[in-house]
Amino acid sequence: xxxxxxxxxxxxxxxxxxxxxxxxxxxxxxxxxxxxxxxxxxxxxxxxxxxxxxxxxxxxxxxxxxxxxxxxxxxxxxxxxxxxxx
Amino acid sequence: xxxxxxxxxxxxxxxxxxxxxxxxxxxxxxxxxxxxxxxxxxxxxxxxxxxxxxxxxxxxxxxxxxxxxxxxxxxxxxxxxxxxxxxxxxxxxxxxxxxxxxxxxxxxxxxxxxxxxxxxxxxxxxxxxxxxxxxxxxxxxxxxxxxxxxxxxxxxxxxxxxxxxxxxxxxxxxxxxxxxxxxxxxxxxxxxxxxxxxxxxxxxxxxxxxxxxxxxxxxxxxxxxxxxxxxxxxxxxxxxxxxxxxxxxxxxxxxxxxxxxxxxxxxxxxxxxxxxxxxxxxxxxxxxxxxxxxxxxxxxxxxxxxxxxxxxxxxxxxxxxxxxxxxxxxxxxxxxxxxxxxxxxxxxxxxxxxxxxxxxxxxxxxxxxxxxxxxxxxxxxxxxxxxxxxxxxxxxxxxxxxxxxxxxxxxxxxxxxxxxxxxxxxxxxxxxxxxxxxxxxxxxxxxxxxxxxxxxxxxxxxxxxxxxxxxxxxxxxxxxxxxxxxxxxxxxxxxxxxxxxxxxxxxxxxxxxxxxxxxxxxxxxxxxxxxxxxxxxxxxxxxxxxxxxxxxxxxxxxxxxxxxxxxxxxxxxxxxxxxxxxxxxxxxxxxxxxxxxxxxxxxxxxxxxxxxxxxxxxxxxxxxxxxxxxxxxxxxxxxxxxxxxxxxxxxxxxxxxxxxxxxxxxxxxxxxxxxxxxxxxxxxxxxxxxxxxxxxxxxx
Numbered sequence: 123x124x125x126x127x128x129x130x131x132x133x134x135x136x137x138x139x140x141x142x143x144x145x146x147x148x149x150x151x152x153x154x155x156x157x158x159x160x161x162x163x164x165x166x167x168x169x170x171x172x173x174x175x176x177x178x179x180x181x182x183x184x185x186x187x188x189x190x191x192x193x194x195x196x197x198x199x200x201x202x203x204x205x206x207x208x
Numbered sequence: 209x210x211x212x213x214x215x216x217x218x219x220x221x222x223x224x225x226x227x228x229x230x231x232x233x234x235x236x237x238x239x240x241x242x243x244x245x246x247x248x249x250x251x252x253x254x255x256x257x258x259x260x261x262x263x264x265x266x267x268x269x270x271x272x273x274x275x276x277x278x279x280x281x282x283x284x285x286x287x288x289x290x291x292x293x294x295x296x297x298x299x300x301x302x303x304x305x306x307x308x309x310x311x312x313x314x315x316x317x318x319x320x321x322x323x324x325x326x327x328x329x330x331x332x333x334x335x336x337x338x339x340x341x342x343x344x345x346x347x348x349x350x351x352x353x354x355x356x357x358x359x360x361x362x363x364x365x366x367x368x369x370x371x372x373x374x375x376x377x378x379x380x381x382x383x384x385x386x387x388x389x390x391x392x393x394x395x396x397x398x399x400x401x402x403x404x405x406x407x408x409x410x411x412x413x414x415x416x417x418x419x420x421x422x423x424x425x426x427x428x429x430x431x432x433x434x435x436x437x438x439x440x441x442x443x444x445x446x447x448x449x450x451x452x453x454x455x456x457x458x459x460x461x462x463x464x465x466x467x468x469x470x471x472x473x474x475x476x477x478x479x480x481x482x483x484x485x486x487x488x489x490x491x492x493x494x495x496x497x498x499x500x501x502x503x504x505x506x507x508x509x510x511x512x513x514x515x516x517x518x519x520x521x522x523x524x525x526x527x528x529x530x531x532x533x534x535x536x537x538x539x540x541x542x543x544x545x546x547x548x549x550x551x552x553x554x555x556x557x558x559x560x561x562x563x564x565x566x567x568x569x570x571x572x573x574x575x576x577x578x579x580x581x582x583x584x585x586x587x588x589x590x591x592x593x594x595x596x597x598x599x600x601x602x603x604x605x606x607x608x609x610x611x612x613x614x615x616x617x618x619x620x621x622x623x624x625x626x627x628x629x630x631x632x633x634x635x636x637x638x639x640x641x642x643x644x645x646x647x648x649x650x651x652x653x654x655x656x657x658x659x660x661x662x663x664x665x666x667x668x669x670x671x672x673x674x675x676x677x678x679x680x681x682x683x684x685x686x687x688x689x690x691x692x693x694x695x696x697x698x699x700x701x702x703x704x705x706x707x708x709x710x711x712x713x714x715x716x717x718x719x720x721x722x723x724x725x726x727x728x729x730x731x732x733x734x735x736x737x738x739x740x741x742x743x744x745x746x747x748x749x750x751x752x753x754x755x756x757x758x759x760x761x762x763x764x765x766x767x768x769x770x771x772x773x774x775x776x777x778x779x780x781x782x783x784x785x786x787x788x789x790x791x792x793x794x795x796x797x798x799x800x801x802x803x804x805x806x807x808x809x810x811x812x813x814x815x816x817x818x819x820x821x822x823x824x825x826x827x828x829x830x831x832x833x834x835x836x837x838x839x840x841x842x843x844x845x846x847x848x849x850x851x852x853x854x855x856x857x858x859x860x861x862x863x864x865x866x867x868x869x870x871x872x873x874x875x876x877x878x879x880x881x882x883x884x885x886x887x888x889x890x891x892x893x894x895x896x897x898x899x900x901x902x903x904x905x906x907x908x
Binding site for chain 2: 185187190191194195197198
């Protein structure tokens, strides 16, 4: 996961989020980015944004775990960057 | 002129760095492929691209047209070999393909680059047949082999297992799986072959030059005296270099075809097909016990696989036969023959995968009995071998468990799983027992002393990176009663007195037996015949241990150990880390503390690697191992290993040779994976019964 996050006064002004190893190409998480802009920079919003991105994920037989893994890693990366700790 | 003093055990426990260390780190030590020879040619094999079928035709014109190509060897033109019963070595003697990656042709050229390029340009037309590469517990082809590796009984039964198990108050009945794994020594299998008339010299990366010699002699219809195999330095083998592999045959054949010396080194990718691997296993373990944890019944039923051309039946349930007491017992092995590469010896074959299953089941039983897992093992300690009734020559499993528990801080352990959280991680600890047979096989050694009082010890042993050369030096100096700098060790050459291979953790026991006896014989001659003074012209003594080993008492001889692991599991990612690993071993006399510790923590590191990383995935569609390189087959690296420590308890082994060294080559890997999996369960409450502990298995 690669993340760029711009938070001002506790609110997400802008965010860029890209995922690797989840699709045949590097995956730009536009849905999560759209869901986050203007939202409070909290772990709850990060988790919601991750879930929004992954709602339409279609895992294959052997990689279903990646949906939960990505949700966790997106939430953790955003939280770390926002200085929320873990 | 030397007057010898009485020998003392002054080398015992001394920590001595390996004597060839400076040569290795400065590059002076030569590995097989590095030996310079004039007029050398290079052989590059061509591997099959189907898993089953026949070669219809081979188009070699393009390859032959490349400048520098000397010859193409195929089933159409290959020299006939005098022996073909080992189909893995019967190179190019048939047009049948038994697995994907089997060697079907080769190119010989004046450079390695041209040889590889030409090999890739060989066009082979196959008539492919449908293949079966998938092992299943109910595979229709399962059968009971006549014996399991090397000559153990396939099945054993004591008492009435079914009745005993069903009557037990507490029962564990689980199935554990281990994947195919590959030995992956750092140095690939490599050979230089040079013919001088009908004399063949092989410089080979081998664990056993004396074993390669007769094999190659038979294939090429030579007397063994016409073959010399030299393996001065070997960069690991882990079982895969225990006998001649196709690279040796190819080098010898190619050298004969082109009438020049030939080098042949397998690529890492080729090593995943033609030099053996650990076969996957499906293991059902059933443990029945009283509520106080006293075992009543132990059952261990193994399903595994071999290739269609060679039977290798891993002795996976054999360790279960002597670990714990119980009146009702059963072990079985069933084998399916699939269209896969032939499995072989790898890092404690049998004990290593088998003890993952048994020691995981023991952890499950401890939990079911609400009993500490160390205490459970102590309660089931047998007095004599539980299947044969033989006495143990020495057995200190309980001492290892107790010592390890004390050092690890086990008594403060809260048994509840899944309750210790540190940040995003769950933390736990686990324990497992280790065991490995303590054996020796006949070997010979010669000790010579010259006028100046210099001793030379000669034995066809081999040092595959373990410190064997250094151990032999320490033992020889001790037995002769002279400083180590008065002794020269000559090993790694089949022309030296015949010896056991570096395998089965038997090297030190087998070789030191012969070396000590030769040293004693020489001392006796100096003292008895020459009044304690080396005569002019020097003196020599050569012995073999055949009679000594034939006279070994009928006892159960094993090393034992206990491994303790601390594990941290990241609950977001499922990643497993091992902050602490402690192994405590009872393996008879430890000859050299420095190299022994290195070997034991090396084994434990491989056990960690087995627990967390190593898995050769077999592609059911194409029948090969697609992760056939070190990028996608991860072997634990320094960053994976945090704190690993190995110690040993004092143990006197009275039977196994004059020094009582049981061997430490393999026990370090036995039980490690179970200790880590048990710790992961203690951390998370998740029981992983299929190795490795991939993050998808930890994310639930």
